[in-house]
Amino acid sequence: MTPLGSSLYCIYKLENKPINVITGVKHIIFDLGGVLLNIDYKLTEQAFIDAGIPDFAHRYSQLQQTDVFDKLETGKISEEEFVMAMQSASQTSIKPHQVLGAWNAMLLDFPVRRLQILQQLRLYYDLFLLSNTNEIHEAAFNDILQRSRGIPNIGVFFDRVYFSHRLGLRKPMPEIFQLVLNENGLKAEQTLFIDDSPQHVAAAKALGIQTIFLEKGMTIENDIFKSMSMA
Numbered sequence: 001m002t003p004l005g006s007s008l009y010c011i012y013k014l015e016n017k018p019i020n021v022i023t024g025v026k027h028i029i030f031d032l033g034g035v036l037l038n039i040d041y042k043l044t045e046q047a048f049i050d051a052g053i054p055d056f057a058h059r060y061s062q063l064q065q066t067d068v069f070d071k072l073e074t075g076k077i078s079e080e081e082f083v084m085a086m087q088s089a090s091q092t093s094i095k096p097h098q099v100l101g102a103w104n105a106m107l108l109d110f111p112v113r114r115l116q117i118l119q120q121l122r123l124y125y126d127l128f129l130l131s132n133t134n135e136i137h138e139a140a141f142n143d144i145l146q147r148s149r150g151i152p153n154i155g156v157f158f159d160r161v162y163f164s165h166r167l168g169l170r171k172p173m174p175e176i177f178q179l180v181l182n183e184n185g186l187k188a189e190q191t192l193f194i195d196d197s198p199q200h201v202a203a204a205k206a207l208g209i210q211t212i213f214l215e216k217g218m219t220i221e222n223d224i225f226k227s228m229s230m231a
Helices: 019-023 041-050 067-073 079-089 096-104 112-121 135-149 174-184 198-206 220-224
Strands: 012-014 027-030 126-131 160-163 191-195 210-213
Touching: 041 096, 067 079, 079 096, 079 135, 096 135, 112 220, 126 174, 160 174, 174 198, 191 198, 198 210
Parallel strands: 027 126, 027 191, 126 160, 191 210
Antiparallel strands: none
C-alpha cells in the first residue's frame, strides 16, 4: 500500500520507552471508533431527538444500550429491521434515509496521522482490529475512508479484522477477546489492547491482555505512539 503523505519514523514509543522493551508486546489489537475513527455520539443523539425520539440517550450511549442496538451489533437484526424499530420509537413519521443519516451522524473522519501510524506499526507488530459495529456503520466508515483517503476499506491496515456483527459477539464479552487470541495463536501477555471504553478494557485485562484505556481527550498520535523525533 502506498504510504499516506510524509512518512513517520518507524520506531514509536509508549510512555517514552519502546513498546517491546517495557511490555514484551508482539501483537496490538485496536478498537475503531474513538481510537482510529473520530466519532461524536452527541451528533447521533441530537439527530434522533430531532427525528422524534427524545429519550434516545437512554436507549444508546458509549457505556450502555438497549436490546435493539445489541441485536444490530451482533448481526441478529438487519438494517431494515433496525430502521423499522427506530421508526416505531419515533413520535413523528421518519423515512428510512433519515434513520440511516441519524445513525451515521456520529462517524466523522480518519486522521491521516493515525493511518500512518498503523502503516508503520505493521512493520513490527501483528495488528488486529476489534470493533463493536454493525453493517450500516461498516459501509459508512469504509465510504468515508474511500472518499477522504482513496483507501477501499479499513482492513488493509490489519492482519485480521473482527467486527461484532459478523461474529455474533460483542465487547465486553470475554469470548470475543478469546476468539481473537485463539484464532491467531496470540499469548495474552504479549498482546496490547487499546480502547476508549472502560468496560471493554476491564474485560480484556481480566484475560491477562495488556491494555491502554484511551481516556477522553487522549489520542493515539499525541499520547501513545510517537516517532523518535517527537519524543
